[in-house]
Amino acid sequence: MFGPVACVGAGRLGPALLRRWHDAGIPVLGILGRDDEKTDAALRFCTVGRRLSSYGELSAAEIVLLGVGDQDLAGLAVDAAAAGAVKPGSLWLHCSGVHGLEVLAPLAEKSARLAAMHPLCPVPDREIGYRSLAGKAALIESAAADRACLQELAESCGLLPVHLDRPIDRALYHAACSLAANGLTSLVDLSTGMFRSISGLEPEQIEPMLSGLMAGSLQACSEVGSSAALSGPVARGDHRVLAEHLAALEIGTGSEVYRSLMLHALKMALVAGQVNQSQASAIEETLRGHGEAAADG
Ligand SMILES: NC(=O)c1ccc[n+]([C@@H]2O[C@H](COP(=O)([O-])OP(=O)(O)OC[C@H]3O[C@@H](n4cnc5c(N)ncnc54)[C@H](OP(=O)(O)O)[C@@H]3O)[C@@H](O)[C@H]2O)c1
Known part of the structure; x- marks a missing residue:
């Protein structure tokens, strides 16, 4: 069983995945957004969790989903690592297709485990995403030791995991x-x-x-x-x-x-x-x- 999941970003994909994990019985801590109104709307959609107000609060999570835009990932990793957001051994995963794990390197320096899980499914809004993620492939990059964990995490929200054995031309x-x-x-x-x-x-x-x-x-x-x-x-x-x-x-x-x-x-x-x-x-x-x-x- 997984420990609590937190999500950074109150956009389209993050809350859609969070709600699916909640449906699967995985505990949800909450969402850290940039805007209180948008974050509250995303929490209402997820039907679970609370508004998180600082990177520090992420250290209560076992899994941190980085549901921010591709261009925001590198800065977020630097800021979260510097702010003491990482609980050693916690899993931090992003959903970007264009980035591998290197973009999260500052978090690994704080003993985070890293993963990338890219659902191959268009998510124009979180409601459509929530409904259509099931049965779609998700490209997964992780350490070999985390493969089983990512397999379960992807399957628990209905995704069909495709694991990478080595980095690809992203x-x-x-x-x-x-x-x-x-x-x-x-x-x-x-x-x-x-x-x-x-x-x-x-x-x-x-x-x-x-x-x-x-x-x-x-x-x-x-x-x-x-x-x-x-x-x-x-x-x-x-x-x-x-x-x-x-x-x-x-x-x-x-x-x-x-x-x-x-x-x-x-x-x-x-x-x-x-x-x-x-x-x-x-x-x-x-x-x-x-x-x-x-x-x-
Ligand atoms: N949507 C899709 O079809 C799709 C499919 C597969 C994979 N993905 C991947 O999923 C990830 C998220 O995509 P998305 O479409 O869900 O993006 P999105 O709807 O634009 O949501 C991103 C959210 O992250 C917030 N954010 C950015 N930096 C932040 C920070 N430092 N702290 C807190 N919140 C922050 C943004 O806040 P503001 O609202 O203030 O800008 C925005 O609400 C991307 O990596 C994307 O490549 C998306």
Whole structure:
């Protein structure tokens, strides 16, 4: 059984995890925020814990979750270590994808155990996070001796732990996460805008069209892999249809994103043997040629 958990940061992910741990029966000490009102709101959401008012109070916790932004972690580690916040042997973990354990080094000098637990799940607000964390992967970096503890901690809030055996290129890892999550969200927004600009389509008709296309694509990718899942004019080698698409897309309404993604789709279609070299050249010329014409215009 775990000792009390405290959270630094009254934002989105920290309180969502805290509430899940509370649901799992793990004792919660409270939240140390920067703003009393925001902290109280986060505590109401968690339905447990009290407002902590100084780094010193964190020394009553066995586990300290650092739910602050990536850019605030290094300063927080320095300040908390200097303020005597570390109970020797306590576990301090952050949720950043872009940082490894090195960012918390000042805490290790005060005998804290360090870990990183990055849930691969978009958390636009704490309510959505609380509901959607279950069943999502979490990349975990810790000392080998803490692996079992992190396994249990992640599983107790419904996450599926993926342990690292050695440090990875975090910037590349985080870029991939960001493209998959934030890129997809941007794509939803761009596609929705295109549908909405079509006279004759009603807003309530658009959502099922879009979600069917996106869910169907993800489903096909998970069943046969991304290359085999590709369909549409690029996979069919049809540069004429692509030219019609580009002519219909106005600058600033996603045409640049469309071109980039279709050029990538072309690479996939070539590697998978869906198009031959002459079809690929015609498609590439169409996609790039229109770009130059549009930029000139
Ligand atoms: N949200 C996601 O989708 C997501 C997913 C996976 C991982 N993560 C990771 O989770 C961590 C937190 O992200 P988030 O989205 O939850 O951030 P967030 O909503 O911006 O919350 C961060 C909170 O930390 C507070 N804070 C910053 N420095 C502090 C300090 N020294 N003492 C006390 N509070 C402090 C901020 O206070 P103010 O309100 O005063 O600025 C803010 O309330 C990040 O490392 C992020 O990479 C997030």
